[in-house]
Amino acid sequence: MNLHSFSAAFLVADVVKVFNPQSPQARAIFDLAIVVIVVMVVIFAVVVGIVMYALLGFPRWREGERDPEQVEGNNTIEIVWTAIPLAIVTILFVLSARTMGISDPPPPPKPDIVVIGHQWWWEARYTNSGAIVANEIHIPVGKAVALRLDSVDVLHEFWVPELARKLTTVPGHPNHLWIQADKPATYLGFCTEFCGTQHAWMHFLLVAEPQEEFQKWEQAQLAPAPPPASENAQKGLALFEQMTCVNCHAIKGTIASATFGPDLTHFASRKQLGAGIVANTPENLRRWLHDPQQVKIGAKMPNFKFTDEQVTQLADYIETLK
Numbered sequence: 001m002n003l004h005s006f007s008a009a010f011l012v013a014d015v016v017k018v019f020n021p022q023s024p025q026a027r028a029i030f031d032l033a034i035v036v037i038v039v040m041v042v043i044f045a046v047v048v049g050i051v052m053y054a055l056l057g058f059p060r061w062r063e064g065e066r067d068p069e070q071v072e073g074n075n076t077i078e079i080v081w082t083a084i085p086l087a088i089v090t091i092l093f094v095l096s097a098r099t100m101g102i103s104d105p106p107p108p109p110k111p112d113i114v115v116i117g118h119q120w121w122w123e124a125r126y127t128n129s130g131a132i133v134a135n136e137i138h139i140p141v142g143k144a145v146a147l148r149l150d151s152v153d154v155l156h157e158f159w160v161p162e163l164a165r166k167l168t169t170v171p172g173h174p175n176h177l178w179i180q181a182d183k184p185a186t187y188l189g190f191c192t193e194f195c196g197t198q199h200a201w202m203h204f205l206l207v208a209e210p211q212e213e214f215q216k217w218e219q220a221q222l223a224p225a226p227p228p229a230s231e232n233a234q235k236g237l238a239l240f241e242q243m244t245c246v247n248c249h250a251i252k253g254t255i256a257s258a259t260f261g262p263d264l265t266h267f268a269s270r271k272q273l274g275a276g277i278v279a280n281t282p283e284n285l286r287r288w289l290h291d292p293q294q295v296k297i298g299a300k301m302p303n304f305k306f307t308d309e310q311v312t313q314l315a316d317y318i319e320t321l322k
């Protein structure tokens with residue numbers, strides 16, 4: 001499958017997912033959408049019906065025929081065609097306001113997770129535990145989780161079609177979103193506001209799991225990185241600390257603590273690499289280390305022109321960061 005048909009497949013999948021709500025918030029939006037669609041279909045049918053009736057029933061005005069009966073200034077007609085649209089708009093307004101109340105109640109004073117949009121990946125900071133992860137956000141199932149959405153660079157938009165509405169991340173202006181999942185599953189999330197070269201590859205996984213598993217995962221994410229086990233991995237860590245890797249990335253338990261790029265402390269526990277562009281496999285990691293630009297054109301990580309040996313050492317180390 002080439003990249004184009006791959007993206008097109010994702011696009012179709014997005015649209016379908018909107019019709020598969022998996023949370024009270026998404027269901028409220030879905031129910032409203034159905035009402036709106038039905039109203040619009042009825043209006044469409046009435047308008048097209050009248051146009052067809054006029055076209056087919058009165059095919060042509062001929063010379064010498066009388067003008068049709070004029071209705072200008074007819075109060076009854078004026079009132080009816082003002083009142084009907086007004087009633088429709090009022091009903092839709094009330095239903096929309098009610099849906100907003102369900103899908104978007106006021107935020108708590110402190111969010112559960114701060115989600116930060118970066119060009120082109122997502123960072124998530126768990127406010128209670130202090131865990132910091134990238135591109136894979138876990139939540140406990142069946143619980144409304146309060147998110148605060150931030151951005152460090154441009155406008156992004158956070159969207160998990162099956163779970164909640166879309167919301168823009170605005171630099172310097174935090175937004176709030178409730179997210180909840182009824183069933184344990186892995187949901188695909190997207191950036192849906194054009195944000196530069198790799199906007200299309202700013203995916204994330206939202207993993208909803210039972211409370212116990214979630215807590216286990218969160219605890220595991222808090223642990224510092226294990227010391228390198230093999231000689232190669234040791235060299236990999238030394239390389240990581242000597243090269244400019246530490247200017248962008250953090251690995252808890254080492255000197256690396258920068259937050260410009262994704263936190264790598266538990267890199268190997270994630271399913272995807274490069275915000276979803278490839279699966280997180282040792283082979284893809286090697287490709288990435290050889291030249292990130294070959295994997296994700298425009299990514300903020302430059303080609304460091306590592307030798308094969310250096311790539312092996314780095315990969316051997318990073319692969320141990322479970």
Ligand code: CUA
Nearest residue numbers: 156191195199
């Ligand atoms: Cu971030 Cu589009």
